[in-house]
Amino acid sequence: MIKILDQPRYVCALGAMQTVQGIYRGVPVLHAGPGCAGKLAAGIAGNNGDSGYISPQIYPCSNVTEKEIIFGGEERLAETIENALRVVDGDIFVVLSGCTAEIVGDDIAKVSSRFANMEKPVVYVETAGFKGNNLEGHEWVINAIIEQYLAKKPVKEKVKGLVNIWGPVPSYDPFWVGNIRELEKLLIEIGLTPNAIFGEYRGIENIDKIPQAEFNLLVSPWVGLKNVKLLEEKFQTPYLHYPTLPIGAFETGKFLRTVGKYAGVDVEVVEAVIERHEKEYYYHIERTSDVFLENRTMSRRFSTVTNATDALAISKFLVNDFGLVPEKQYITDDTPEEYRDSIEKYFTEFEYGIEAKVTFSKDAYRIHEEIRNCDYFGPPLIIGSIFEKKLTKELSGNFLAVSVPIKERLILHSSYVGYHGGLRLLEDIYTYVLKQFN
Amino acid sequence: MANKKIKQIAIYGKGGIGKSTTTSNISAALVKQGFKVMQFGCDPKSDSTNTLRGGKYIPTVLDTLREKTTVKASEVIHEGFGGVYCVEAGGPAPGVGCAGRGIITAVQLFKQQRVFEELDLDFVIYDVLGDVVCGGFAVPIREGIAEHVFTVSSADFMAVYAANNLFRGIHKYSNAGGALLGGVIANSINAPYAKEIIDDFVKQTKTQVVEYVPRSVTVTQSELQGKTTIEAAPNSEQAKIYTRLALKIAEHTESKVPEPLDVHELREWASKWADHLLALETGEVTSKASCI
Numbered sequence: 032m033i034k035i036l037d038q039p040r041y042v043c044a045l046g047a048m049q050t051v052q053g054i055y056r057g058v059p060v061l062h063a064g065p066g067c068a069g070k071l072a073a074g075i076a077g078n079n080g081d082s083g084y085i086s087p088q089i090y091p092c093s094n095v096t097e098k099e100i101i102f103g104g105e106e107r108l109a110e111t112i113e114n115a116l117r118v119v120d121g122d123i124f125v126v127l128s129g130c131t132a133e134i135v136g137d138d139i140a141k142v143s144s145r146f147a148n149m150e151k152p153v154v155y156v157e158t159a160g161f162k163g164n165n166l167e168g169h170e171w172v173i174n175a176i177i178e179q180y181l182a183k184k185p186v187k188e189k190v191k192g193l194v195n196i197w198g199p200v201p202s203y204d205p206f207w208v209g210n211i212r213e214l215e216k217l218l219i220e221i222g223l224t225p226n227a228i229f230g231e232y233r234g235i236e237n238i239d240k241i242p243q244a245e246f247n248l249l250v251s252p253w254v255g256l257k258n259v260k261l262l263e264e265k266f267q268t269p270y271l272h273y274p275t276l277p278i279g280a281f282e283t284g285k286f287l288r289t290v291g292k293y294a295g296v297d298v299e300v301v302e303a304v305i306e307r308h309e310k311e312y313y314y315h316i317e318r319t320s321d322v323f324l325e326n327r328t329m330s331r332r333f334s335t336v337t338n339a340t341d342a343l344a345i346s347k348f349l350v351n352d353f354g355l356v357p358e359k360q361y362i363t364d365d366t367p368e369e370y371r372d373s374i375e376k377y378f379t380e381f382e383y384g385i386e387a388k389v390t391f392s393k394d395a396y397r398i399h400e401e402i403r404n405c406d407y408f409g410p411p412l413i414i415g416s417i418f419e420k421k422l423t424k425e426l427s428g429n430f431l432a433v434s435v436p437i438k439e440r441l442i443l444h445s446s447y448v449g450y451h452g453g454l455r456l457l458e459d460i461y462t463y464v465l466k467q468f469n
Numbered sequence: 470m471a472n473k474k475i476k477q478i479a480i481y482g483k484g485g486i487g488k489s490t491t492t493s494n495i496s497a498a499l500v501k502q503g504f505k506v507m508q509f510g511c512d513p514k515s516d517s518t519n520t521l522r523g524g525k526y527i528p529t530v531l532d533t534l535r536e537k538t539t540v541k542a543s544e545v546i547h548e549g550f551g552g553v554y555c556v557e558a559g560g561p562a563p564g565v566g567c568a569g570r571g572i573i574t575a576v577q578l579f580k581q582q583r584v585f586e587e588l589d590l591d592f593v594i595y596d597v598l599g600d601v602v603c604g605g606f607a608v609p610i611r612e613g614i615a616e617h618v619f620t621v622s623s624a625d626f627m628a629v630y631a632a633n634n635l636f637r638g639i640h641k642y643s644n645a646g647g648a649l650l651g652g653v654i655a656n657s658i659n660a661p662y663a664k665e666i667i668d669d670f671v672k673q674t675k676t677q678v679v680e681y682v683p684r685s686v687t688v689t690q691s692e693l694q695g696k697t698t699i700e701a702a703p704n705s706e707q708a709k710i711y712t713r714l715a716l717k718i719a720e721h722t723e724s725k726v727p728e729p730l731d732v733h734e735l736r737e738w739a740s741k742w743a744d745h746l747l748a749l750e751t752g753e754v755t756s757k758a759s760c761i
């Protein structure tokens with residue numbers, strides 16, 4: 032049966048070109064049809080990460096058209112890689128294939144391997160749209176770098192306290208830079224040395240350090256699991272999977288204690304950090320509690336309509352730190368079947384025995400219908416993407432766009448992670464609430 | 470000239486079964502009758518029209534397209550025996566690209582340029598590669614290209630299998646204005662059991678045999694001279710058969726939707742025939758029967 036998918040919030044696997052762009056001086060080389068990159072960038076990068084040193088409008092691309100479909104496009108790809116290496120001053124080149132090239136069976140592995148001995152590393156990933164979504168593509172890109180680049184380098188010694196950070200997905204998470212930076216800061220505060228490959232000036236230098244980490248820290252419900260598992264296999268690096276991106280005092284405290292314990296950090300060091308932050312954090316909450324408690328424009332109930340990471344992170348914050356009541360949480364990132372049970376379980380682990388129902392759906396039409404028919408006991412809080420804006424207006428509710436497509440706000444380095452992130456999220460939510468008075 | 474209806478015919482069948490041989494003889498016979506004919510080879514092998522052109526290959530549509538972005542139809546039409554317009558779609562090198570898409574592109578290119586109308590053709594005959602493996606090879610039976618489809622088949626199980634697959638393709642497109650089946654051209658039918666097998670298959674699938682074409686050394690001799698039988702041995706018995714076949718196709722008006730067998734039915738049907746042949750020739754299974 033033909034189904035129309037209304038307002039999907041993920042794109043095809045080739046969307047992982049943004050992951051390559053997220054690596055400083057990383058260059059995506061596309062073997063795809065004209066239009067793929069532009070369309071995908073509009074879908075997820077939008078006004079946050081659509082331009083720069085290298086950007087979807089200028090990615091080297093073989094522009095596969097009818098001729099390449101019929102006769103095969105391998106030579107065209109070889110030409111594209113060769114010229115990209117000549118013209119673009121980058122540190123790592125990642126060849127990504129689109130649907131058309133893979134349908135006709137172009138062997139991108141073979142073509143890319145011709146460039147194995149160039150000065151700059153060239154790796155390839157098969158990211159045809161029909162194979163999966165951009166989050167799976169993101170994992171494939173990282174795995175390709177691990178297998179085709181890192182695993183071929185001489186083994187180096189592990190460095191005590193060095194921790195690779197994984198989780199936030201470049202561009203797809205509009206707060207990716209800020210989120211990664213916050214996670215880095217938190218690790219530094221408890222005396223660890225973070226290593227993240229995405230964002231400003233990290234790039235190849237940090238990629239090279241990946242095998243030396245003492246452990247991998249994955250902060251996400253599912254995206255990245257395949258990567259930390261591969262890293263364990265290739266470099267015997269253990270990993271800590273912390274499913275919830277920590278927002279606010281409750282989760283961040285838990286996060287720091289968990290990471291600290293795993294890394295063997297002195298409990299006192301961790302507790303001192305937590306105490307210092309909580310003092311500051313609760314000062315702000317306290318002095319603003321009137322705003323939170325005494326308004327008639329927001330009921331205590333909310334839904335999130337977003338990817339698994341944000342749905343989990345934000346609902347944990349709103350329930351555990353803030354005492355709101357979760358109605359259904361809608362996960363829109365096309366989460367692979369294999370992870371769904373464990374994700375549902377995370378939503379049964381709130382404080383005070385509170386649980387939230389979860390629906391995995393790619394179809395905004397259905398989600399919106401359900402939200403319309405749900406009783407939030409007053410104006411609800413809906414946190415999602417720009418697609419929820421009209422719906423929330425219709426319900427006279429409160430709205431915040433946090434995941435793609437966002438379109439209405441500019442995010443540079445801000446983040447909802449950590450103590451300051453939690454406060455920031457409250458500012459954003461209640462700015463909307465306060466505007467309702469005007 | 471303006472309103473003349475061009476009869477477009479597609480001939481399918483398993484590779485090596487005799488499609489090009491039969492098609493070229495049909496084309497040759499039709500031009501001899503005074504018709505204007507184009508033979509359009511839709512097979513990356515690009516040898517459909519060889520016997521119409523003294524055994525010579527011609528540049529294909531796709532070869533030409535490989536060199537430049539636009540192809541004028543006139544660049545890839547080459548006249549052959551009696552003025553038959555010969556075209557070869559061509560295709561990619563084995564193992565690369567997509568031959569199916571190649572066929573689509575070549576056929577569409579001609580359709581767009583309205584070549585058939587300008588040449589004032591009576592017949593366009595598509596000689597299409599083997600099995601209907603993907604959408605590309607189904608393009609001549611899709612809406613707006615051929616109206617009538619014939620399949621060349623012997624009594625060989627593999628040939629019957631390919632014919633049945635074609636019927637499935639026709640069946641699929643039949644509701645959307647696709648081509649319908651004219652019938653089966655039974656090729657290399659010499660042994661009596663071969664005729665029985667083919668007769669039974671057409672009965673099962675609710676179609677008909679248009680002509681029985683025997684396997685003949687005249688065909689081989691003609692081919693060795695780079696000619697059709699019609700050209701090389703116009704007075705032979707085989708040439709008469711090809712002419713009769715060509716006229717039947719020229720006069721053919723009503724094609725039908727066949728009723729293909731499903732895979733299980735087809736296998737059952739084949740094993741029934743295998744048993745029958747065994748019983749028939751106890752201990753003397755010929756190579757032909759052994760593949761049934």
Ligand SMILES: Nc1ncnc2c1ncn2[C@@H]1O[C@H](COP(=O)(O)OP(=O)(O)O)[C@@H](O)[C@H]1O
Nearest residue numbers: 484485486487488489490657683684685688692
């Ligand atoms: N009726 C026939 N008698 C003798 N040889 C035949 C006959 N039909 C086909 N052949 C021979 O079989 C071979 C394959 O035929 P061809 O027409 O090229 O097959 P196709 O186009 O189906 O691949 C050719 O050498 C051809 O001469």
Ligand code: SF4
Nearest residue numbers: 043045067129130160
């Ligand atoms: S689905 Fe295929 S064609 Fe569409 S953007 Fe992705 S790779 Fe390109």
Ligand SMILES: [Mg+2]
Nearest residue numbers: 488489512517
């Ligand atoms: Mg042939």
